[in-house]
Amino acid sequence: MKSRKLLAATAVAMASTLALSACGGGGDSGSEDGSVSMTFWHNSTTGDGKAYWEDTVAAFEEANPGVTIEIQAIQNEDMDGKLQTALNSGDAPDIFMARGGGKLADVVEAGQAKDLTDLIDPAVKEAVGGSLSAMTVDDKVYGVPVSILPGGLFYSADLFEAAGVTENPATIPDLEAANEKLRASGVAPIALGAKDAWPAAHWYYFFALRYCSQDTMNEAASTRTFDAPCWTEAGEALADFAATEPFNEGFLTTSAQQGAGSSAGLLANHQAAMELMGAWDPGVIASLTPDGQPLPDLQWFPFPEVEDGEGEPGAMMGGVDGYSCSADAPDECADFLNFALSKESQEAYADAFQTLPASSEAQGVVTDPALVSILEAYNEAPYVSVWLDTLYGQNIGNALNTAVVNLLAGQGSPEDIVQAVNDAAAKE
Secondary structure, eight states: OHHHHHHHHHHHHHHHHSOOOSOSOOOTTBOTTSOEEEEEEESOOSHHHHHHHHHHHHHHHHHSTTEEEEEEEOOHHHHHHHHHHHHHHTOOOSEEEEOOHHHHHHHHHTTOBOOOTTTSOHHHHHHHGGGGGGGEETTEEOOEEEEEOOEEEEEEHHHHHHHTOOSOOOBHHHHHHHHHHHHHTTSEEEEOOGGGSHHHHHHHHHHHHHHSOHHHHHHHHHHOOOOSHHHHHHHHHHHHHHTTOOBOTTGGGOOSSSSTTSHHHHHHTTSEEEEEEETTHHHHHHHHSTTSSOOTTEEEEOOOBOSSOOSOTTOEEEOEEEEEEBTTOOTHHHHHHHHHTSHHHHHHHHHHHTSEESOGGGGGGOOOHHHHHHHHHHHHOSOEEEOHHHHTOHHHHHHHHHHHHHHHTTSOOHHHHHHHHHHHHHTO
8 A cells, every 4th residue: 555655665764763762661551571562542444544553553663672552443433432431441542542622631631641741752842833732731741643634625626617616615605506506417515424423513613613703712612601692693504504405315314434325425426516524534535436546626615704703714623633642651652652743654644644744844745636725724724723522522512513413403403502512511
């Protein structure tokens, strides 16, 4: 596979430039003979992504004799639940996937994450820049990002052209007009995998980004109250948009990323024209095309603006994929994270996952047109908000996501979304 070839070429370079001593402080994973074993959970179950982590671990083990890492690949939609169970049972993996924000803060508050402030290489901190803030709690670092994942609308340029859509929609009315043309051409305008809840909730998140100011969103993260009018206005805007029937038939039972019938699969196979998703989407779509290759006509544009919102034009929403160490993990866990954030490893990561690496040193390898567009918008954005279910933590996030699905299913109202979130916040 391409990622294996690239990593094979860089393994020697990583070993020579980032060879790290396995004689660190260690932890419960150490043994009397000085060897160290660790467990590692990630969410890449197939293809180049899975191969990337296998090769990265192998390169790290070669550079650090006596250190072994046992890998477990877990389906993305199962990760949060399984990880929370493992953390609560005291049987957490040493290295685990973390998306930062309120979710990571909850893990830190429970004493389940290792303080990495003095263990992460200063050069790594500089390379990832502001994205490290997503993995920082109370001015201490508890993880590192491996990719930045701003969101927006991925689309098929060929389907747009066939439907007579000549310009990317800049406003919600523009998007609704494009949807009409696309539907008339015989394709679903927008693919949505609402079975997994969070993709449906993304639509509410982005409307909230447009209707709520940055201060309002940050205040809600601090006070855990969601009574500002913009939260209801966002729900009303989503309800109005959904009433135009923009999504694929059966969207409530469609999964997001698994198989040709998923929302990503519908776009990959030109059965739908658009999907609202984060910057990991090109890689997922590529894995679902008939030939398993990137979709040649895939492009991207930011979520459209609204007329009467308080959000600053150009603001983006997204997150990071990153990794943390469990509280009892040996210091070699941090060594592995430093290794994975090297320029060479980050370039290989961007290639394997077809996404945006967190390290600014590695972003020069990004050539995919959709990803180039995202990176340009990201660098020009006045601010970037974290996904709301990440920003506000797992309990509030789950309540929010479920309430949005209920709205789209005709079983809830905009007011019900706000009430569900406030009720969940009151229980914390």
